[in-house]
Amino acid sequence: MSNSTDQSPGPPGTHTTFGRGSYSEVVRIGSLLRRETVGGMLLVGAAIVAIIWANSPFSDSYFAIRDVEFGYEPWHLKLSIGAWAADGLLAIFFFMVGLELKREIMIGDLRQWDRALVPVAAAFGGVAIPALIYLAINWGNSEAMQGWAIPTATDIAFAVAVLAIIGSHLPPALRIFLLTLAVVDDLIAILIIAFVYSSGISFSTLLWSLIPLTAYALLARRRRPLFRAGHLPAWLLLLPIGIAFWALIHASGIHATIAGVVLGFTVPARLRADRGEPDSDSDHGLAELFEHRVRPLSAGFAVPVFAFFSAGVAIGGMEGLTAALSSTVTIGIVAGLVVGKIVGITGTTYLVTKVTRSNLDPSLRWIDVAGVASLAGIGFTVSLLVAELSFGSGTDMGDHAKVGIFLASLLAAIVGAIILSSRNKHYAALEERDAVDSDGDGTPDVYETSEVEPPRD
Template sequence: MAAARRERSFFLGLLPLPERRAVAEALRTETVGGLLLLAAAVAALIWANTPWRDTYEQIRDHRFGIPALGLQLSVGHWTAEGLLTVFFLVAGIELKRELVVGELRSPATAALPVVAAICGMAVPAAIYLCTAAAGGGSLAGWAVPMATDIAFALAVLAVLSSHLPAAVRAFLLTLAIADDLGAILIIAVFFTSDLNFAALGGAAAGLVLMWALQHRRVRGWWWYVPPGVTVWALTYNGGVHATVAGVAVGFVLRTTREKDETSSPGERTSHLLRPVSAAVAVPLFALFAAGVGISATALGEVFTRPEPLGVVLGLVVGKAVGIFAGTYLAARFTRARLNPDLTWADIFAVAVLAGIGFTVALLIGVLAFPDPAAAEQIKTAVLTGSVAAAVIAALLIRRRNSIYRRLYEEETRDEDGDNIPDVYQQPGDRSGTGGTGE
């Protein structure tokens, strides 16, 4: 028993069947959502660089809502503060699931993705701070290059890979979940306005009410939507970014099943809202956040001004170095280690791919730089850095995919057509038992 306890834990080894299904469902949905996100971002860029740019800006800046409740927002703010809350609600549920019953519930298995995520946030922030300080720029954007866009990254991985081990996708997903938790904490702690403690107290009361409802086994979405919307509105009016309300609600929902349940409240909510998040909330946010004017002058400023240059270097260099180094350190100095199906070349490719920091990076950029002109430069930098990371990662992933494809072809080759791969047969053997004949 003592020897078994001393034995290292495999990270992303054979998962229980419910966990495997949960990971597979998340991968499928986020991949599709990433493709929709890509389409929305491209549409926004095209629209913002055509003669109809004024129409785009008028729609994005059109304000509507309920002024008496402090909810008179522009379309762009409704997507960032409202619709994106659905994305963070689903992320909150996934985070809690991983912490309670998933890969992050045990220190041994959580060490690798958590350390990798922390290093993958700290190194980009440090690179930004050094670049901005050296150029005499603003240090306010230190958090912009810290976040990984899981939907975008999985979409790129899905398009380019067909033979990579499933553990590569699962590693990226688990890493991004830990990364999301860090980004959420950063938004909650560093990007808040003057706090209204009465409103925040009301939001906390709403969370307690939702917890009590599910504790008493109250089912039916109509019981939860009103307090959920109230928590969101009070959080916004309390001075905290409204997306934090989505995470808070996600953490309140129970993710473990009781004896007579086929699914937990968290599972049911995630199942219902994940398609809305992937197909509606995130693409609409991208549509009204990624519409920046692209010109030779704007691109030139990305590489000549310290703030946008720090963002680009943080995403392209900082993410790759931070995640790869963090993974190595965790595997070297903790009880966790990689699944044997993964190689360090796979990890480096994933680390580069994690430099795609679209959704949350754009959100933090707007929060860090309220000035529209500065925000446009940061948006251009986020897009430039994300595209650069995607291109470099694409080259690495295609190479890894070709290697795994050759291995797959060798393992499945059946030149004699007997439905037994040749690798299992010695020359002259037709039994499929490796020549034993038994």
């Protein structure tokens, strides 16, 4: 992913795309993706159960549960269970997105432009091309065109679950590329939701929301000494303030998941030297603590529950399935996610490589990039959210969109699995080489020297 010469072997003065990066980043990404694997499998399982239930003889009970309303109406909080899952529980997922964005920008790969250039450009290509394909297929149908953003999303948890199932030894450089691309993709999705799918905004309510937001940010930054051992736990003060901010954002007309992102972005990503604490890339602040504590709640409960209440679509037998498959909404989503992601991500990466006069890492081929781009075509979670924002819940186009998302995610997973599985032998050789630690210092030799010649095809 890097364009710097100190991270991959090559002739002096050359730039290498998808250099291996630092060992600390490789370890962090590997640990993160392992945790995402379980969440991805739970997500897939919840969606499968919902689809089966919604098309079973007991389908009425599924929709009856989803549509039960509760909450305090004067505060605009009388919502159905399905809406609570989308607006409330999914805010936890977007809080994690905000934490990850903050970390990547402050102390991760997005901090350094040479490392960020390729995944950032690839993410924009992976958003623009699918959207254009969808618009081209649905051109002239103004209602259908409202769903242009549905095929732009990437579901990293689902993608990682696929990697776990196929047992891929995907090289660290490609893993980092996939995660960084997904993080930038999430940022773009957040901006789309905020600016395209928010309406009737109450600016007075937004101004009131600044009070809990400011309090949250100040308390988060005063973690020491407020939240150290023997003092109040962080969540005891921050949770009610965060809920108040979320409620005001929800009432303002902006989609409530944006509140999660904003709160995540206010949390410090590293410790501060001015408080007697070290300040280096390996020293992290409250963001890391929150990530460890909140990620199981997000991946193990919030996202699967959202998927369960969002994925249930009554297809209506073969007639309904035929109608859904012939819909331009479905076709546009499938073409956008399966074809558009591969073309957009791989094509943009190739163009950036040529413009910057860099070379693909000798150990990789462009088919490897295409395999990762295929996995990025698994849109699922955010795509389901955007589909509901575009067409509403229970509408024909909304149901067709969900069928398209299911089909596209399945096809993207299959294509990615086929490509990456065919390269597993080569990836295993790379993994074996990179694990050599001849001096026994805990850091593989390949991260301490650039003299190691990588395996070639």
